[in-house]
Amino acid sequence: MAETFSSQLVTARGLVDRLARRSPARLAVSSFAGVVVIFTLLLLTPWATRSGKGASIVDALFTATSAVCVTGLTVVPTGSFWSGFGQVVILVAIKVGGLGVMTLASILGLAVSRHLGLTQRMLAATEVKTTRLGEVGSLIRVVVITSTSLELLVALLLFPRFLALRESVGDAAWHAVFYGVSAFNNAGFVPTVEGLDGHVGDWALCLPIMIGVFIGSLGFPVILNIMRNRRRLSRLSLHAKLTLVTGGILVAVAAVLFLALEWTNPGTFGPLSVPDKILASLFQGVMPRSAGFSTVDIGNMHETSWLITDALMFVGGGSASTAGGIKVTTLAVMLLAIIAEARGDRDIEVFRRRVPAETIRLAIAVTFVGATAVLVSSLLLLEITGWRLDVVLYEVISAFATCGLSTGVTPLLPDSGKYVLVVLMFVGRTGTMTLGAALALRSRRRVIRMPEERPIIG
């Protein structure tokens, strides 16, 4: 009896493992879609709303997609529309979505490295001494333990601050956990109506959230790589170094630009003291990574700042992370290709490593598909709403990059517009992740090579 059950379990695990191995991209997309449907149904129940009336289908679908894709865009205020049960559903959806992203991305990475026959496999795999059968299961375990620990760490840092803000122990714990999960998973959902609005100079609150967001945005392969090499950072993988350096530069540049542009804006940084201005600019510099929290009213920021945020959100965070966008390594590889081209080098080299030429094609593909998704969605929303381009572009890129920053217009969208963003959030979340892997997994070799001919470029 026990033997049969155990053998069935082995069969089931083998089945998932086989599916993960054969068409991991399809597994990723279909499991995400399934999870979205489940959470939509949960949010449709009357217990999920404060009014007890039940949400509309489009609002439930939007919120579930936004939570599972860790986007953070909302069509109804999380703190006042959803009941306690509804908020727990959202929190669980974020956690499941975040775990799903990290796990599936790692599985995809595993499949790619196995396909490529590299000796240096996905870090996660070597990390846990995997067997063929248990690889996926072990991977999930490592992801769950690591991410939950880091979320709890952020929550522990936040808990005393909420107590100091005269919240009850229960509320403080709930808010600390919600922000911890929401930050590490770059989800950007806030458990209260006012969110972080009054806390623009609150270092004790902002700093843990920023750290949680930044670590979460690095991506699981980088986090594991840092944990393993914490005493010899020079031994970090190329991917980890590129992610850290590019991400760091982007945050610094963004903070400086926001500081300069919003310094005198009466609607944002203008009334703040200088230290508060610095904190606020750092905070806004980290958030396009793609957490989407905000301590100032985005709607009051200059159009210039919006456009800078658009560019930052489009780039997003690290690969196999809960952050969205085309990913920082994609940007880095393209920049490195340009530098190599400018220097006339045959190879793309960085940190004493050579980046294979196929990687550039992947980077172009991801960027191009991303840009096309943003362009098409913008055209659709412009037609549907008749709003201004700046506002539309901001929400669209925010949805694509699962960032969740908003100028405040998303709740005003007609249903058709909401559905456009639902699709875009889903595509933004699963698309870039699976595209890279799906493309890397295919490869046909031909014996006959065509004669070479060079078109003129530029």
Place this chain on the structure above:
Amino acid sequence: MAETFSSQLVTARGLVDRLARRSPARLAVSSFAGVVVIFTLLLLTPWATRSGKGASIVDALFTATSAVCVTGLTVVPTGSFWSGFGQVVILVAIKVGGLGVMTLASILGLAVSRHLGLTQRMLAATEVKTTRLGEVGSLIRVVVITSTSLELLVALLLFPRFLALRESVGDAAWHAVFYGVSAFNNAGFVPTVEGLDGHVGDWALCLPIMIGVFIGSLGFPVILNIMRNRRRLSRLSLHAKLTLVTGGILVAVAAVLFLALEWTNPGTFGPLSVPDKILASLFQGVMPRSAGFSTVDIGNMHETSWLITDALMFVGGGSASTAGGIKVTTLAVMLLAIIAEARGDRDIEVFRRRVPAETIRLAIAVTFVGATAVLVSSLLLLEITGWRLDVVLYEVISAFATCGLSTGVTPLLPDSGKYVLVVLMFVGRTGTMTLGAALALRSRRRVIRMPEERPIIG
């Protein structure tokens, strides 16, 4: 005596030839800057304006840059502000600028193909049985003869139409020549105040202009290649085929989209008959190539149409043509790279030819630098003017791509904004052209290759 003069001539030609060979990119940029300065000075003379007062420095510089870079953006109305002399100066500036672009681009291409040591050299070079010394001179001669013939052809097609519009023979000839030069060089300047405003359904006027613009936008290498292979089009070069196919598809897609989006717009296509609608949409489909003529009020078009135009203008026309943008082959190569990646092919193949992998790096470099120029200029103009993003983005991309389509706000720019566009037009004109060549001309080979490591993309 005659011998000394002839030897001096040989020395002078040798000097230009050597400069063209050693640093062709520098030659291109400095000669363009010199030409802009000369035409600015000419437009500053009191005879250049109708009022006789002399234009302001910024307006003269803007107009000269716009004409030499064949952009067509204007800060003052060409037909009423500038005198007959001023208009002739502008026409000559367009002609010199257009010739300069075609010649310099061809010289750059020559330098690249020589550098690469390809047996199949730049088509223009093999075409005219060049000697080492006379290569550049002969090239210029071919460019001048071919382009002038095509401009005259367009002018001849237009002349009877202007007569039929009850213009005097002199006016009709002047307008036909002006439009012929302006169309073939993708300049977009119009000799009258009302421009093409009343001619939205005028096939006899619109069709020759469209054809002139499209042929001009193909670029000199393609035009020569077609002339040589007109009986066996299958023997066209890869570059010519890619330019024709991509350009054709873009025009068709643009026309269909404009037709659908503007069909009922009362400010644009709404009041037109169906055949006029079709002509107008074809016309607007060709113009972002980058001629910048318009038969409808761009300011009245939908934002959606603006965004589509933005994308089309950014792509622009053919390499070594008077059209701007990142060029259609750049787009084609990136798309082909994505297709190759999706199919898992090792090589990028098209029309039974293999596109070398370095070409992709060039394409990324050109696109990335272009996108950065547009982003930075947009940020500057947003700060300077406080206008809406849609309007700013339209003028900025139009200036970068030397397209000259306008929502009508360029004349309202403050001087600082005009200078931003001047720099952008110059960068857009000389930048993409020289970047590709400058990058292709450098190449350092290293003996030691670094170990390969693959960052995660997407």
